[in-house]
Amino acid sequence: MSKIESAKKLAAYKAVDENLPPNAKIIGIGSGSTVVYVAERIGQLENKDQFICISTGFQSKQLIIDNGLTLGHIDQHPNLDIAFDGADEVDSNLNLIKGGGACLFQEKLVASAAKKLIIVADYRKQSKFLGENWSQGIPIEVVPIAFTIVIEALKKLGAKRVDLRQGGKAKAGPVISDNNNFILDADFGEIKNPEELHLQIKNLVGVVETGLFTNITEKVYFGEDNGDISIWGGKAKIETVIEESN
Structure with a gap:
């Protein structure tokens, strides 16, 4: 596993470990290469049978099933304890561009229904302003x-x-x-x-x-190219906390 891939995995694991509420029942699972590790981590938990997981599209539905988690539907469970998802770009105020995988409506529906949204991604998604690095529109x-x-x-x-x-x-x-x-x-x-x-x-x-996802994200966990993890969020959104992945 490359350093960046290892960092993505560690960032996803850390995002779950630090943010999943102890009494969570309903969890949103998004899509993307880093969210694969989110589903993997949740699937490793001893109490995974207590969760109902809501997908944001076909890929995340498969992630839920493949990791032995219980699949639910948002029309049956409209109030989520937390949602984890990826992003195509994140600016310094935690605004996002999402939808590179064409799941933006369901992603926003799940995010808006969750008490908090946690994003996991790699360092290439960081920018000062949206549109700076994500040139696809x-x-x-x-x-x-x-x-x-x-x-x-x-x-x-x-x-x-x-x-x-x-x-x-x-x-x-x-x-x-x-x-x-x-x-x-x-x-x-x-x-x-x-x-x-x-x-x-x-x-x-x-x-x-x-x-465009605005004023909805609580924290973002990035896997860096050197294997470290960066965390944007909390009280000072623009500050970056670097944590060594070893």
């Missing part, structure tokens, strides 16, 4: 019939580029979300006020949800 889930209208509206809001996300070699045509919608990727460059931009986009007719 803000993922936006839209109703299929509205996508051309929404594209034009996004350009009027200042988007430099808006792409209808394609399925790639495995699929002819656009990506279809778990909710049977399209995904647009809108590049606004560096985003100085993500909350305001989210509200502007969300107000467009045909938009289901945006991949």
Whole structure:
């Protein structure tokens, strides 16, 4: 295992060990390469049978099942004790861009239903401003019939580029979300006020949800390239706490 992969695993384990409430019953499990280790860690706990785990999409559903955890549904369990997820980018105020895997609506639904959201990622997701390193654009889930209208509206809001996300070699045509919608990727460059931009986009007719997650994250655990763990959050969000992984 490489240093970065080892650090991702340790960051995920530490995130679970430090934040999982002792009497937790309902846990949200997101997606991403680091969240794999979150599910693994929860699956190692002796009291894992007391948890009901809520997925944010197909990948996280499989993570829950593969680690011997009990799968539940958010319509049956709308109040979560905690949620763990990944991120495509994190700024110094703990705002996020999510949706690279096209699960942004369900990810935000689970995050908004949880008492606290803990993010685990690797160091490449760190930035001062959203859009600084994540150049693919803000993922936006839209109703299929509205996508051309929404594209034009996004350009009027200042988007430099808006792409209808394609399925790639495995699929002819656009990506279809778990909710049977399209995904647009809108590049606004560096985003100085993500909350305001989210509200502007969300107000467009045909938009289901945006991949801008603001004022919702409690802590972020990063695996660093040298094998250490960085923690953003707590009372001073911009400060970084470095912990040696050995």
